Amino acid sequence: MSRLKEFGEFGLIELLTRNLHKDNAVTLGIGDDCAVIRAKKEYLLFSCDAFLEDVHFRREWASPEDIGYKAAAAALSDIAAMGGTARYMLVALACPPDTDSAYLERLYGGIKSAMDTERVSLIGGDTTSSPHGLVLNMTVIGSAQGNPVCRSGARPGDLIGVTGHPGSAALGLHALEHGESNAPEVLIKAHLRPRPKMMEGFFLGGANEVNAMIDVSDGLLQDLWHIAERSGVSMNIDTTKLPISTEQKDYAHKTGVSAETAALSGGEDYELAFTVSPQTAGQLLTEFNLQFTLPVTIIGTVGKGPAGITVDGAPRTPEGFDHFQELK
Amino acid sequence: MSRLKEFGEFGLIELLTRNLHKDNAVTLGIGDDCAVIRAKKEYLLFSCDAFLEDVHFRREWASPEDIGYKAAAAALSDIAAMGGTARYMLVALACPPDTDSAYLERLYGGIKSAMDTERVSLIGGDTTSSPHGLVLNMTVIGSAQGNPVCRSGARPGDLIGVTGHPGSAALGLHALEHGESNAPEVLIKAHLRPRPKMMEGFFLGGANEVNAMIDVSDGLLQDLWHIAERSGVSMNIDTTKLPISTEQKDYAHKTGVSAETAALSGGEDYELAFTVSPQTAGQLLTEFNLQFTLPVTIIGTVGKGPAGITVDGAPRTPEGFDHFQELK
Numbered sequence: 337m338s339r340l341k342e343f344g345e346f347g348l349i350e351l352l353t354r355n356l357h358k359d360n361a362v363t364l365g366i367g368d369d370c371a372v373i374r375a376k377k378e379y380l381l382f383s384c385d386a387f388l389e390d391v392h393f394r395r396e397w398a399s400p401e402d403i404g405y406k407a408a409a410a411a412l413s414d415i416a417a418m419g420g421t422a423r424y425m426l427v428a429l430a431c432p433p434d435t436d437s438a439y440l441e442r443l444y445g446g447i448k449s450a451m452d453t454e455r456v457s458l459i460g461g462d463t464t465s466s467p468h469g470l471v472l473n474m475t476v477i478g479s480a481q482g483n484p485v486c487r488s489g490a491r492p493g494d495l496i497g498v499t500g501h502p503g504s505a506a507l508g509l510h511a512l513e514h515g516e517s518n519a520p521e522v523l524i525k526a527h528l529r530p531r532p533k534m535m536e537g538f539f540l541g542g543a544n545e546v547n548a549m550i551d552v553s554d555g556l557l558q559d560l561w562h563i564a565e566r567s568g569v570s571m572n573i574d575t576t577k578l579p580i581s582t583e584q585k586d587y588a589h590k591t592g593v594s595a596e597t598a599a600l601s602g603g604e605d606y607e608l609a610f611t612v613s614p615q616t617a618g619q620l621l622t623e624f625n626l627q628f629t630l631p632v633t634i635i636g637t638v639g640k641g642p643a644g645i646t647v648d649g650a651p652r653t654p655e656g657f658d659h660f661q662e663l664k
Numbered sequence: 665m666s667r668l669k670e671f672g673e674f675g676l677i678e679l680l681t682r683n684l685h686k687d688n689a690v691t692l693g694i695g696d697d698c699a700v701i702r703a704k705k706e707y708l709l710f711s712c713d714a715f716l717e718d719v720h721f722r723r724e725w726a727s728p729e730d731i732g733y734k735a736a737a738a739a740l741s742d743i744a745a746m747g748g749t750a751r752y753m754l755v756a757l758a759c760p761p762d763t764d765s766a767y768l769e770r771l772y773g774g775i776k777s778a779m780d781t782e783r784v785s786l787i788g789g790d791t792t793s794s795p796h797g798l799v800l801n802m803t804v805i806g807s808a809q810g811n812p813v814c815r816s817g818a819r820p821g822d823l824i825g826v827t828g829h830p831g832s833a834a835l836g837l838h839a840l841e842h843g844e845s846n847a848p849e850v851l852i853k854a855h856l857r858p859r860p861k862m863m864e865g866f867f868l869g870g871a872n873e874v875n876a877m878i879d880v881s882d883g884l885l886q887d888l889w890h891i892a893e894r895s896g897v898s899m900n901i902d903t904t905k906l907p908i909s910t911e912q913k914d915y916a917h918k919t920g921v922s923a924e925t926a927a928l929s930g931g932e933d934y935e936l937a938f939t940v941s942p943q944t945a946g947q948l949l950t951e952f953n954l955q956f957t958l959p960v961t962i963i964g965t966v967g968k969g970p971a972g973i974t975v976d977g978a979p980r981t982p983e984g985f986d987h988f989q990e991l992k
């Protein structure tokens with residue numbers, strides 16, 4: 337076991353960045369002032385996400401592999417939400433000087449496992465000390481074949497679709513917070529190891545009929561509100577259509593929490609929400625179901641502006657996760 | 665005065681990102697899942713730097729404008745070190761929920777002031793809460809006309825050059841730490857407001873004779889060691905050639921600290937160190953002096969491998985700033 341204090345910054349970088357996948361366009365990877373990519377004529381997508389101990393994760397629940405995996409997954413998910421392909425990642429890590437290097441190897445193992453699935457190259461980053469807890473910052477770069485799918489393209493008349501079972505991660509977090517050790521594994525996993533929906537996003541992004549898309553990171557209402565606002569449309573959710581799984585129902589029943597509230601306002605599912613023109617929605621969903629095991633469900637409709645969200649026709653304010661209003 | 669708790673994440677983003685320069689290639693800026701850039705066939709440079717309160721800055725010495733400016737400058741400096749042009753930036757900000765929004769406006773003012781000088785576009789970022797102190801992560805993207813200048817190109821026989829007066833920032837930090845209120849302003853400014861040497865880096869990077877380059881962020885010995893290691897060469901520094909300014913000399917004399925140690929091991933100057941073939945060094949330096957007011961000085965020579973650093977012929981281990989060995 338060796339502590340970072342003895343290990344040194346550069347030994348650490350070497351240890352953590354062995355055996356990495358390297359894309360052909362990477363002219364220069366880790367180890368210089370900058371990474372160098374030989375770009376072609378293409379659309380490049382950029383996103384970054386901060387990931388702080390006791391805000392975004394807790395070490396008592398999450399293994400270092402979980403923490404690394406989820407940080408990478410959350411960043412990758414932003415690329416999926418535009419219908420792009422993830423290509424490169426930079427990881428800035430700040431950690432207390434007495435952190436065990438084996439812990440960080442495991443954390444990077446989690447990052448690599450999320451990256452390797454998508455053949456993403458780690459091209460750079462930073463390592464520094466932190467006076468309080470672990471801090472990760474993930475920068476992800478992707479590319480898009482055609483026009484990326486933005487939040488601003490929703491049109492009145494569109495149907496609203498969502499993948500998977502939103503709210504699962506929030507119920508998983510509830511179970512961890514309340515020591516519900518008999519909670520369904522699928523809920524716990526939804527919170528600790530959310531899979532970014534890369535292939536699904538690429539498929540939906542490639543379909544001309546998908547007019548707007550976002551990943552559900554802050555909660556369905558909050559994230560759909562972003563589409564409504566950017567597109568200048570109203571959106572109505574039909575709660576009878578919400579894809580609440582058997583496990584969500586069972587857990588909600590046993591604990592008295594609302595599976596519907598979790599589905600509408602719970603964050604960190606990293607499912608994809610999108611709007612699709614009604615003429616072609618049926619065929620798109622059929623094709624989606626042929627290609628993927630993940631369910632996709634139509635949960636509502638897009639109406640004219642002004643921008644707003646209604647649930648079963650009743651106006652709602654976006655009440656998802658706001659990092660400044662509630663410290664978790 | 666409004667606290668972030670009431671302000672909300674999205675109100676904050678709007679407040680902080682008004683009136684930004686936007687490059688023509690930016691298809692989509694802040695406000696979607698990703699930023700979108702229309703790349704051409706070109707080399708793109710990527711770097712990221714974490715910037716933590718009480719590690720990289722202290723609020724009691726640095727104004728919010730200073731903190732933002734320096735965080736951006738440090739990131740931009742990595743692009744200068746490759747001879748590139750800075751183009752885009754993403755800023756991830758984590759701050760305590762009771763932070764005053766006016767404080768953050770001033771901090772972003774500092775970031776913008778560093779970016780505007782270089783016509784860099786802020787294309788994205790993240791805002792989240794932090795349980796302990798401010799955390800910034802700066803991701804910078806640049807482009808290079810020809811081949812970027814790497815650390816690995818130094819050749820035996822090259823001369824070692826450096827811009828400015830390395831060690832000034834370390835002496836400025838010493839003055840702040842020891843309450844030396846009569847310390848020369850130029851030293852304090854070197855620590856609080858280091859100017860990234862963008863034009864100088866672009867000039868040196870465009871010169872065929874410059875074989876390797878790095879920015880002096882961890883201290884001259886440490887950073888030259890990176891060149892030595894990557895290039896497989898030895899490097900000797902002649903201390904009589906170190907460009908120690910009158911202000912450095914005076915401050916060192918008054919306080920009993922060593923200006924030479926500061927020049928060799930002090931970090932955060934963001935000067936540029938490079939190696940240049942001896943045949944053309946004279947002409948390059950003449951042209952540099954015609955274009956810039958910043959001095960440039962030859963301080964040593966490159967010899968054959970194995971990789972190593974000597975100071976006046978005596979072997980030295982790189983003893984610059986290592987974030988894990990000393991928490992500042």
